[in-house]
Amino acid sequence: MTTTRTSGTTDLRVLRPDDWDQWYDSLIRAFGGMTESAEERELWKSLTEYDRSVGAWDGDTCVGSAGAFTFRLTVPGGASVPAAGVTMVGVAGTHRRRGVLTSMMRRQLDDVRSWGEPLAVLTASEPAIYGRFGYGCATHSLSVEIDTTRVQLSVPAGTDDVRLRYAVPAEAVDVCEAVYARRVPERPGMLARMPGWAPVFVLDPESERDGASPLQCVVAERGADVVGFVRFRVKPDWDVSGSNSAVVVQDMEALDAASHAALWRFLFGLDLTSKIVARGRPVDEPWHHMVSDIRRCGLRRRDALYVRLVDVGAALEARTYQAPVDVVLDVEDAFCPWNSGRWRLTGDAKGAECRRTEDAADLALSVRELGAAYLGGVSLAGLASAGRVREVRQGAVAEASVAFGAVAAPWLSHGF
CATH class of the missing domain: 3.30.1050.10 (SCP2 sterol-binding domain)
Structure with missing residues (x-):
């Protein structure tokens, strides 16, 4: 079955390559209509799985979209389980309250079942939406804003044995991905990196920087082995008192306590900065036990991954x-x-x-x-x-x- 009537004149059908631009434009409009760089748009087009995506069409006009990436999710015990990564879900403002979203969710879960995938997962732009379709919030993350002028870091033995070096983000992708791959089985909720996804994490359009520097990368090494990395930007902020610039962390992984500490110590010590801003971090990340004053770390917890047992x-x-x-x-x-x-x-x-x-x-x-x-x-x-x-x-x-x-x-x- 490739086409399904939802209600009135609206039909659902599997996405065709020739329809992608209109389908994606409909999605962008549903999320506010902000423009993307050509590079970013082409990357998401290359990652779209057409046979796992549907569009809602009113005549020749796309009024709804929903896709599902092919993922593998780490579960307790370390197994990597097939999971449909629900994504690119949107309904045109002109077609709300007509059952379009419900029809797409119905079609999608039927498809996921037919694919033999026991789980569907998503991140919710609006948490109130997906509970009625059986999704429960299974993971949380922390956003932090650490006042590095008043918070000190106490590092474990062996931290000084870790060597750090700057690397060009795009040129260091392979070594960073190797570290990430070793981390995936260790924590439930992590996604194994699928083919084609590595460029997403070094994509660096100026529109996404919010006034910060281009993306930077520092790699941690012990001997000949890469044991961690951090990718970050510096956002300048100067006033009459001097620099109050922020280190904005994009992502970080480390294989052991010492390499983790070495990377955080580096961030704490960057010249002309007075705070570290990081979003979407684990709620039990080790640095929590290394800081001198957790109250000045601006912790804020929020929902992250929603899981649906199919x-x-x-x-x-x-x-x-x-x-x-x-x-x-x-x-x-x-x-x-x-x-x-x-x-x-x-x-x-x-x-x-x-x-x-x-x-x-x-x-x-x-x-x-x-x-x-x-x-x-x-x-x-x-x-x-x-x-x-x-x-x-x-x-x-x-x-x-x-x-x-x-x-x-x-x-x-x-x-x-």
Whole structure:
């Protein structure tokens, strides 16, 4: 099936290459109509997966868009699980409240199921939208603004053994990607880098700098090995007292405590700067334990990755569990009714099995709450305390909460 009637005169169909420009223009308009550089536009065009994208058309006019990147997502236990990265979703202002978005979400989840992918994930421009389609917020991130004139950094032994050097961002892509690849299995929520994605992270249009410098890169080395990197800009700010410039961190990865500390120490010590601004960082990043005054680090937490279990059984079997678990989940899923019903989940740190059952339920919850808890960053006990999970068997919430946890806080390493 390639074309579906939504309502009235609006049809859904798989995106054709010849329609991409109008489809993308419709998306840009839905997000405010800001122009992009030609380089940025061409990069997103090259990454678009046409057979995994749909458009809503009213006659010859595109009035809605939705796509799905082919991703692999790290889950607790380190497995890399196929996941549809829902993206480029927009509806024209002229066609709101006509069921266009619901039709695209319906079509998309049916497609994801047919592709055999147990998960769909997205970042929400408006968090209120996607809960009704079964997406739960599974990861959070931190934005920080560190006053480096008043906060000191205490680094661990071995930091002085790490050598730092400047590198041209585009020329250092391969070594940075190698570090990133080693980090991916270590933290739930991280996305394995798919072919064609590396240029996204060194794309440096002036329109995206907000007055800051061109992108800079520093690589951390120990001997002949690259053990970390940071990509950043410096945003100048001068007044009568001198420079109050900011270091704006784009992304950073490090393989061990010393290399992590060396990169942060470098950022703290940059001349003519008085603060570090970083967004979208892990909530449990090690530098939190190295600073002298966490109150002057301007921490702000926000939602990040939303997870939707498309196949409950396959998704719950794909991850491992911190403690032995044997629990019957009564799952409600009105939007994907094939998931509704009772599932017995048994598992531990070595693996898991999840099968349909007629046994009495231990916990009752919607697929949205199951998605929120899936990566181990949102507690089932916390959801239960808010009335979002119902305990049927006494003690089941505590048992399942421990099992569903993760050693490292889940983190979405890049947007899409």
